[in-house]
Amino acid sequence: MTMSRCNVLLAGIGGQGVLTLARAIGTAAVAAGVPVRVGQIYGLSQRGGSVEATVRVGVAQTAFVSAAEADVLLAFEPLEAARALPRVSGDGIVLVNTRPIVPSGQTLRQSPYPDVASIVERLRLVAPHVVAVDASALAIHAARLRLLGTVMAGLLAGSGRLPFDSEYLRSAIEGQARSQTADAHRVAWTLGLEVSSRALADAAAGSRIATGM
């Protein structure tokens, strides 16, 4: 499915690579000659706080993605997916890493982290398509956790929602990477891409299947 516009909301935690991936999507759009705005609010994000970025591909003057406006939610962490959920549109797609990171404030109060499966169920109530996968495990499988952003980029590419050829995104990510790690990035990208394209193909075939749970 090719759309002329796409609002991508990226949600995660400082240090996971959210901003880096948002920038890569923007760079890819510029290379593809598509208008784009990339928004990021940070400052305290490196200190373990929530961090989000928005990418609006297609005609846009601002980078705001407001309530029910995100065509794709790319969530690096399940609790952050839940936080961003009200902004997912009625026909949106959620690509969520199921590996939880317990907030330190939560630890402090010793209240339990919500059950990941129930978070995913909540996502399904809003979004028709949810791909839930332990992307952190895929990144570690590819080489190391630092590649999480590339796995998430692969998931996005496999979703088919980007209104430009995903090769632009792949080369934007390779452009950010050091040459020694290019192979590992390629592996991480492919792992993510295969998971989401297979899951969505299965869903199209009639079953809404989440992988990796």
Place this chain on the structure above:
Amino acid sequence: MARGARRENETPHPLVRDEPGHVELLLGNEAIARGAIEAGVGFACGYPGTPSSEVTDTLGRVAPALGFPFEYSINEKVAIEMAFAASLSGARSIVAMKHLGLMYAGDPLSTMPYVGTVAGMVIVSAGDPSLHTSPNEQDQRHLAEMLHIPMLDPRHPAEALEATRFAFELSERAHLPVILRPTTRVCHTAAPVTFGPIRRRAAPRFERSPQRLLPIPSNARRMRVEITERLRIARQMMDGSGLYLRKGGGTRGIIAMGAPAAICDELTDRFTDERRVTLASLATVFPLPEDWLVETLRGLETVLVVEELSPWLEDRLRALCSLHGLSTQVLGKRTGHFPMAFEYEPPLVRDVLATTLGIGDAPSPTRAAEPIAPRAPTLCAACPHRATFFAARSVFGPDALFFNDIGCYTLGVNPPLNAGEALLAMGAGFSLATGVAAITGQRTVGFVGDSTFFHSGIPALLNAIKGNANVVAVVMDNQVTAMTGFQESPGTAVDDGRLVPAASIEAIVTALGAKHIEIVDPNDLSATMCAFGRARDATGVSVIVARQVCPVFDTSVLVPIRSRKTPRPADRIVSYRIDQQRCRHCGREGCGQRCSQGVTLEYERAIARARSLERGHEAQRDPVAPCTQRCPLYLCIQGYAAHIAAGRYADALELITDGLPLPDSVCRVCHRPCEDVCVRAGIDEPVAINDLKRFVMDWAAQQETYPRQPTPEAAHGRTIAVVGAGPAGLAAAQSLAMRGYAVNLFDAAEKPGGLLRFGIPEYRLPSAVLDRDIARIMHLGVRFRGGQRLGDNLELADLLSAHDAVVLAAGAGDDVLLEFDGDGPMLTSGLRFLATDALAAPNVIVIGGGNTAVDAARTARRRGAERAVIVCLEDRDTMPAIASEIEAAQEEGVEILSAHRAVRLTPAGADVERVLCRRPGSRDPADYTSAGDAESGLTAQLVIVAVGQSRQPLAFGLGTGRTYGAAPDFSGIDPETGATEHPRVFAAGDLASGASYVTEAIASGLRAAWGLDTALRGRGAADRRLPPPRASRETPCGRSGVTRPDRDGRHRPPELEPRSRVNGFEEVTGTLSEADARREAMRCMICGHCGNCNACLDLFGCPAFFVADGRIEIDSQLCTACGVCAQFCPNGAIVPVYDRGLAVTSTAGA
């Protein structure tokens, strides 16, 4: 980050491409940097502050390639002056900061328009509506008119580039600096930006022109007039700039300024097809294009003003309408259509457009968001200054007031560190702490980071020193400006990829005149806490420089530079993990002694502080502290010491009285085996454990209502007879009453207390104190019947028929009386002497080396004896009496003839001879033989024999064929339960185990009560109150290798003057003062594990910690192996993980 992390063979930065027409995705801030590059900037500087930092970070990166100087200045005022200097020198300059910094630079800024710029000068002051990363949101637009400085407010990133380039032209032509005021949504939105050509720079040179550059009043008056002309030029230039534009049409209109203009643009693009609207928007703030605005307003019936923060434009539009007689209705904040605070987002603007102008969609209801657990930012895992805050709070206590800094350390205000009472501005941590201390006398600690120290901390500190304030000033030096992205400060040891010498904070502090300066590594908790301790005890200004590099900066910048020279150690610690066998595991739990106390922060702080002060914390340790192992009652000594250190005396009381039925007496007469094995003894002196207990008991006695009311189990109708009301019988009676039994307590004497009442003199244990203990036991419902002697007027068979079971605790009975040859002075036993007030003589010999002997000699002195001599077999060092009692006796004039024995009594007294011991320390007389020296004679009218007690001369049968008590044979009594061969008779105290110390007798009573309860109700009920295990005589491991740098001798309670003591029976030893008790309690090393500890979560709050399935865990991905937590973990449960994946622990089961 600025200039530390450049890689070798780095590709040229995209912003230096001289390729007009090239399109690049740039943040608004990067677009500003590119605009400066295209304008041929010749100098750039600033002070980092979100959301402005990428302007300077980017310019810093490209400056070497483009050949212009760049600096992060000390502060914004200096930065603006540096930029102005460049302008006066003919170099175009740009200076960037956040909105707060512009206020700091207000002084030079306000005179700049008078002097005027030479080359173009642009000041970037990023605003932060909605306070994303700032303590306030301020509308800098108000400054422009006041300062006479043109101001631009770009609407989107691409315009930020154009506005910057234009600002340089404007500044140069109008001879005014120009302020560029982007807001967060422009700074941090990236968009495709088209490059223009890069202008060539001329060589800079400062040309003298005093008339033009010196605003002394005579010149400044002329300059003031010139400013008006300069602003006229500025407005003229703006008219042709394209920075304001109008589109659409119709009588309804929108006028928008800055970032919200882009929202309006997008919304009207979507909606104007339906109904027409005029959209006018501006990127210029001052001077306003008044003619253009009047022209816009003239065609409109209604105009909606869309601007963030204050109604700045709205007010000016209304003034223009009034001035020009226009009837346009102006809607905005003043009319209540927009809020006064915070940034605008598209849904808000869309809703207001629909409701006021009737264009676009009607407001749509939004789904209510479900509450999601917040994920607040926190100091990084491994931030060394979490340890600084932790140490400061540990030392200064919960009442000290902390005043904190802007930056990373602001995060310290959050729980659990709570390091911040008030927050104001850079450097204000020092000034607020100084001011509050000066005005209130309260204890304050001020904190600033290293960057802040240089930025504005120095004058605040100098002010404190000059005023001789009583304040502790802490510089948390992580050697970089970390919060905003690792920009260099003068304390940063890296510049442009090379290691350079850093400015010395301590040298500056010394030069300021501070007398007390210490430099510590906060990752060394012990040293840091000692340094804070010295600062706490000092007066005047104490400066602590806590220095440890930011680990993120270290890893990303310093390590790559250093690693060219130094190889990584092969066998290093990569993270820490929790040893679950120790974490929250009470050492006494194995014996069922775990307390039921809830944890308090003060308690956790006390136990964590004790461990933090240690060195060698990884040394071998037992789960149970040595003192507890040796305590016959297995009391949690470290627990009550920690409660006392924390000032929580009621909690200490609970812990003591839960395990000890006669606390008021024991805290006076205990033989203190705990102190013999105290680990602290290896450092200076053992902790005064019994004095601490005494402090708590005397504190409790002074409270209006007794702070601890025990709650016995409900009565279940079973009745027990306890024979003997000495320590063992009283303990058994108390424990049984707590277990719900009805207890009848019998004793031969008329009053309960046994040896405590009749064998311990008043000056050691006042009877009023003993009565307190007994009253509490009687209060549980125990009924006492005196004058009842077993075998005399009390028969076991009768007791058994009237009770469900019997506890025999009738004591060891009379003293052994030695047989002597010859006639001599009067002979009596120690206990009989103590119990009979009338016995006295001018010269007294006491035979024996135990407590009864010492008590007898001291009592003899009080009854008027001129000379009292103790003759004992043992050496002075091996006498069984309590050492401090022996010392006290000597102080009172009692003579001690150790290693001697009495050979015979003589009419004058006794002959004695020196003895040798075959087995040193033996208490068996058979091991002592005559040394062969000449005998000598001692004068005495009274000889007191105190060499131990016999078994009660009482023999009784239980119908089992065995006779008890006839011989020193305890084999028929189970020492764990007191069970005898009769299923309903239990024995306790000396009767069960031979003469022993008071605490051992009490423990025996508690064991008999448990044994009895087990027999009558079963283990399930009995085990709710497990008795102490029998104390080990083996020496505990004692944690060899542990030291503490804080030498602090034992605190001693007050004592009566020796000379006045012998005049009466007043209690000799007093109580520790509260201050001394708390200091003494802080000496405790907390050698055992605590099951109530959550110190890592409750006090430290490192984000690497989390709780899963009720267990504390460490996330190895977040842990950077700083090891601070392992230094304070009271249980030693945090253990290293090495590179090879092997964990090393000192207990089994790793």
